[in-house]
Amino acid sequence: xxxxxxxxxxxxxxxxxxxxxxxxxxxxxxxxxxxxxxxxxxxxxxxxxxxxxxxxxxxxxxxxxxxxxxxxxxxxxxxxxxxxxxxxxxxxxxxxxxxxxxxxxxxxxxxxxxxxxxxxxxxxxxxxxxxxxxxxxxxxxxxxxxxxxxxxxxxxxxxxxxxxxxxxxxxxxxxxxxxxxxxxxxxxxxxxxxxxxxxxxxxxxxxxxxxxxxxxxxxxxxxxxxxxxxxxxxxxxxxxxxxxxxxxxxxxxxxxxxxxxxxxxxxxxxxxxxxxxxxxxxxxxxxxxxxxxxxxxxxxxxxxxxxxxxxxxxxxxxxxxxxxxxxxxxxxxxxxxxxxxxxxxxxxxxxxxxxxxxxxxxxxxxxxxxxxxxxxxxxxxxxxxxxxxxxxxxxxxxxxxxxxxxxxxxxxxxxxxxxxxxxxxxxxxxxxxxxxxxxxxxxxxxxxxxxxxxxxxxxxxxxxxxxxxxxxxxxxxxxxxxxxxxxxxxxxxxxxxxxxx
Amino acid sequence: xxxxxxxxxxxxxxxxxxxxxxxxxxxxxxxxxxxxxxxxxxxxxxxxxxxxxxxxxxxxxxxxxxxxxxxxxxxxxxxxxxxxxxxxxxxxxxxxxxxxxxxxxxxxxxxxxxxxxxxxxxxxxxxxxxxxxxxxxxxxxxxxxxxxxxxxxxxxxxxxxxxxxxxxxxxxxxxxxxxx
Numbered sequence: 001x002x003x004x005x006x007x008x009x010x011x012x013x014x015x016x017x018x019x020x021x022x023x024x025x026x027x028x029x030x031x032x033x034x035x036x037x038x039x040x041x042x043x044x045x046x047x048x049x050x051x052x053x054x055x056x057x058x059x060x061x062x063x064x065x066x067x068x069x070x071x072x073x074x075x076x077x078x079x080x081x082x083x084x085x086x087x088x089x090x091x092x093x094x095x096x097x098x099x100x101x102x103x104x105x106x107x108x109x110x111x112x113x114x115x116x117x118x119x120x121x122x123x124x125x126x127x128x129x130x131x132x133x134x135x136x137x138x139x140x141x142x143x144x145x146x147x148x149x150x151x152x153x154x155x156x157x158x159x160x161x162x163x164x165x166x167x168x169x170x171x172x173x174x175x176x177x178x179x180x181x182x183x184x185x186x187x188x189x190x191x192x193x194x195x196x197x198x199x200x201x202x203x204x205x206x207x208x209x210x211x212x213x214x215x216x217x218x219x220x221x222x223x224x225x226x227x228x229x230x231x232x233x234x235x236x237x238x239x240x241x242x243x244x245x246x247x248x249x250x251x252x253x254x255x256x257x258x259x260x261x262x263x264x265x266x267x268x269x270x271x272x273x274x275x276x277x278x279x280x281x282x283x284x285x286x287x288x289x290x291x292x293x294x295x296x297x298x299x300x301x302x303x304x305x306x307x308x309x310x311x312x313x314x315x316x317x318x319x320x321x322x323x324x325x326x327x328x329x330x331x332x333x334x335x336x337x338x339x340x341x342x343x344x345x346x347x348x349x350x351x352x353x354x355x356x357x358x359x360x361x362x363x364x365x366x367x368x369x370x371x372x373x374x375x376x377x378x379x380x381x382x383x384x385x386x387x388x389x390x391x392x393x394x395x396x397x398x399x400x401x402x403x404x405x406x407x408x409x410x411x412x413x414x415x416x417x418x419x420x421x422x423x424x425x426x427x428x429x430x431x432x433x434x435x436x437x438x439x440x441x442x443x444x445x446x447x448x449x450x451x452x453x454x455x456x457x458x459x460x461x462x463x464x465x466x467x468x469x470x471x472x473x474x475x476x477x478x479x480x481x482x483x484x485x486x487x488x489x490x491x492x493x494x495x496x497x498x499x500x501x
Numbered sequence: 502x503x504x505x506x507x508x509x510x511x512x513x514x515x516x517x518x519x520x521x522x523x524x525x526x527x528x529x530x531x532x533x534x535x536x537x538x539x540x541x542x543x544x545x546x547x548x549x550x551x552x553x554x555x556x557x558x559x560x561x562x563x564x565x566x567x568x569x570x571x572x573x574x575x576x577x578x579x580x581x582x583x584x585x586x587x588x589x590x591x592x593x594x595x596x597x598x599x600x601x602x603x604x605x606x607x608x609x610x611x612x613x614x615x616x617x618x619x620x621x622x623x624x625x626x627x628x629x630x631x632x633x634x635x636x637x638x639x640x641x642x643x644x645x646x647x648x649x650x651x652x653x654x655x656x657x658x659x660x661x662x663x664x665x666x667x668x669x670x671x672x673x674x675x676x677x678x679x680x681x
Contacts, residue, residue, distance in 0.1 A: 349594050349620045379595045414560075415560050416558075462540075462556070466531065
């Protein structure tokens with residue numbers, strides 16, 4: 001096994017990797033920006049080193065500083081997590097050139113899959129179906145218009161270097177194209193340092209289904225079932241599950257084999273994900289992510305395979321200890337991405353201090369979080385606070401368990417996506433498994449900020465009592481009130497009250 | 502006693518169920534009994550009369566006022582409602598202004614893009630709530646803004662004068678929620 005791992009990331013994924021290291025007896029080395037000095041991943045790691053100011057461009061994206069820390073700490077390997085430098089071939093190469101193990105695929109594999117245009121071509125050659133689109137990046141509005149006419153509106157603009165929804169725009173008709181092209185290009189430049197954008201046909205309400213693959217350095221590669229991640233907003237996933245409600249054993253085998261073929265075509269080593277769009281029985285290659293995915297826990301819960309542990313084992317040169325035939329899916333897992341975004345204000349990102357954090361426990365519940373009480377959620381990083389994951393014998397019980405766990409999750413101090421997830425878990429269409437990537441738009445009641453009368457009453461009463469307490473009616477210091485304090489206005493009225501809308 | 506929860510008004514009166522604090526003062530946690538049912542809530546004071554109350558996974562912005570100060574604010578609210586469509590645009594989140602698409606004196610249509618703010622690596626286009634004329638733009642591209650910062654002020658469009666006068670808006674509708 002590797003002696004030590006530098007974790008070039010932050011938040012919940014850094015903590016997830018620290019935990020895997022701890023279990024395997026590997027020394028974990030964390031890095032932090034000035035904003036993350038007291039972050040949970042820093043507190044949990046065996047060692048931690050500052051790498052610069054809060055903006056990620058001056059810290060988590062600084063290859064030079066990361067390698068400096070690696071040298072200073074005597075790290076043997078670097079785990080990039082997801083996001084940040086995880087899919088930058090130049091970073092993987094720099095890590096290897098420094099004599100360290102990069103925990104991920106070969107730099108050439110990252111480069112091939114990172115260039116979405118090249119990846120599409122490779123997949124076609126490997127016999128994996130792809131979505132119709134422009135053969136290469138579009139350089140100017142005229143070319144974009146020409147290509148879009150050929151493909152047919154609506155079209156999707158995508159960053160050639162992209163992923164994770166950044167630099168993506170849906171364009172309904174020719175009039176919005178130029179503007180969207182400029183915005184997508186700017187976003188792509190900011191996120192990936194490359195403004196190149198290409199076009200794809202925009203499929204109407206498909207499902208997003210992806211396949212986890214895992215390969216070792218000895219020519220073994222397995223697929224580990226699928227995940228459905230159709231519930232998204234702005235191309236960012238909010239709810240994921242495994243298996244997909246539409247996957248039959250036959251479809252699972254077909255998709256799994258297509259994914260494995262795609263991965264073998266690029267000599268894949270480590271954990272990776274092949275993403276597909278699924279519509280009416282057909283699936284099309286979307287992209288391959290050459291890293292650990294945010295939603296990897298649902299696969300871990302249904303396969304029993306610890307993906308981060310296997311990333312470390314494969315990086316240390318171990319062969320997989322199981323074959324495709326050994327992989328068995330058991331039960332159903334659901335994940336909710338808990339973000340600091342207000343679902344009732346168009347998922348606006350919010351900042352604030354986590355005042356209270358209470359995490360659900362009980363049978364079949366897992367929390368992969370990156371926050372603690374007292375921690376400030378700033379504007380510099382991704383709004384993901386943590387992932388709540390549940391397992392059940394079947395989909396219905398996993399979903400019911402998630403609904404229960406969400407009710408127990410308490411994050412005070414910053415608006416979160418929790419109330420949205422609560423509604424999704426109780427939504428009839430979701431319970432039927434009737435999903436598409438348009439789920440949120442199709443069901444506006446999920447993001448309507450209405451408050452029911454009972455809740456209004458309880459919340460209003462609590463605020464009134466607190467406000468009343470602040471007016472100096474607390475009992476004298478050192479003496480407990482014999483009777484619990486009752487709100488004064490109500491006390492005058494016989495301590496009875498009602499809320500009139 | 503008047504309480505406004507996420508812009509919706511509730512009025513507490515002296516009849517009905519009993520509300521009691523079963524347990525309080527332990528951090529920000531509060532156990533409240535309403536009728537026979539206990540509820541666990543959390544409260545954080547965020548302003549003079551403003552509270553953030555957390556209940557079953559959701560945070561509510563709550564304003565508390567006694568009857569007299571409530572009436573004063575309601576009167577002010579009526580005036581604000583009269584100009585609901587002309588409310589200034591404030592930053593809905595902290596971020597970086599990438600681009601400003603309007604200038605002083607420019608007439609804008611409802612839904613027209615005004616400026617783009619980048620937050621958490623996403624571009625967010627802020628749009629006009631209603632038609633009007635730009636009175637003043639308070640930020641330029643490159644500016645860092647905090648939540649609630651004033652971005653753009655509007656005035657009545659000449660051709661539109663008087664249309665939005667009157668008291669047909671309830672004060673509750675004036676809660677400012679810039680659309681994106």
